[in-house]
Amino acid sequence: MLVGIGLMPHGNPVLEPPDEETRKLARVLNDIGEAFGDVDSYVLVSPHNVRMSDHLGVVMAENLISWLGFEGKELPGEWKTDIELAEKIYRAEKEAGIPIVDLNFASRSGQYSRWPLSWGELIPLQFLRKKPLVLMTPSRGIDRKTLVKAGEILGRVLEESEKRVALIISADHGHAHAKNGPYGYREESEEYDELIMELINEDRLGELLEIPEELINNALPDSYWGMLIMLGAMRVGKFELKGSAYACPTYFGMAGALWVRKS
């Protein structure tokens, strides 16, 4: 059963919040960890692991190992893949015609079956109790409807599972919020981030599908494609927003949101 959903940022500032807004955001992230303290597994969708042009990925490697921090922030640790659930998801997506690949590394099983984690996974994982994961990767080259459909199939697999599973979407939003940031300042980053927070807080996530391509391209988010998968998965039931927060202490927008299952 899909018991809830956490939208979580992956920026270093949430680890040591420099201001009140980011502290509020970190509190929402802690609430997500707390709310999902009793789940059996997570499905974690991350835009900073494998990046493929036109295929989703499901990691099948047994061991998930910290490998790559951002700006020197190393977060060591190892997690285990929920292989049974990963296989179910992969098979269901594949059978439905979703472009998806299963990803293992080095060996098919055992200690050498390993997969590297980046800040995109490691930062959300800092707020979550250690449990088995299914790591999935979104793709920007897959059309919107197919991403939503992939989410629906994911949601159905989780519904049919006897396990209690939380879906975690690792996502940051506009990346052009600061003149002196790596992408400079673009008003579309502000516009996108405001819209995303509106859609979250006003229960209007269905409108994600209507965001103009140009706004997304110019805002430079990494959140959009994972959120479409989330949108599809949320269609399996009703979810209640328990908390949300937004902060932009540097050049990119970070949002946290916790939804728990109502029915």
Next chain:
Amino acid sequence: MLVGIGLMPHGNPVLEPPDEETRKLARVLNDIGEAFGDVDSYVLVSPHNVRMSDHLGVVMAENLISWLGFEGKELPGEWKTDIELAEKIYRAEKEAGIPIVDLNFASRSGQYSRWPLSWGELIPLQFLRKKPLVLMTPSRGIDRKTLVKAGEILGRVLEESEKRVALIISADHGHAHAKNGPYGYREESEEYDELIMELINEDRLGELLEIPEELINNALPDSYWGMLIMLGAMRVGKFELKGSAYACPTYFGMAGALWVRKS
């Protein structure tokens, strides 16, 4: 232009050969390194990097970083991807309908665009001068003819390139040569390895396509699928076998072979 091909094992014993046969094999590997000392780039096909059921992979990450040694044998180092060539290969395979994905990690470019290497790549690389690479991964779930066709397309892309490129196939053969090895003893491992060496030494590689599925399954090689890609690539011209060797100092068979372009 595809200037030559090296079939190279990835077992630790070639690094410190324990016997005369393995020393001979290591000499062939050194000859491969020497023969390709003046190429611009390598294409390296490895069965111990990403493993996908039914898709080939081309790594697009800028930086290729040592990550995983076998039995504690760590071989640190970093290599660069020949991105221009990697993109040409990916696009040509994709256009021809080959099931293939492009693989990047974390970031699309720059220092965070990184990809992990295992012993499957690191051991052959010990014998090769440091040059840009295109790392490709084979797949066991793709039928034989499609693997050969993928090799043909790869060969054509290399032919059309103004660069001098060597193709390196990382491959070990039967893995059930020792009663006390992890896979025990199976006569099919011997049979497969003898056949592979015959096909190499007697210029009969076309017969790779006729090896019974059952023999391959029982012999437990990781060589077969990469060698089919090699077979396809070799169809772009004529290649002369300059040296070959076989050794089996532990439980798996290792072969080295060097072909250079004749015409």
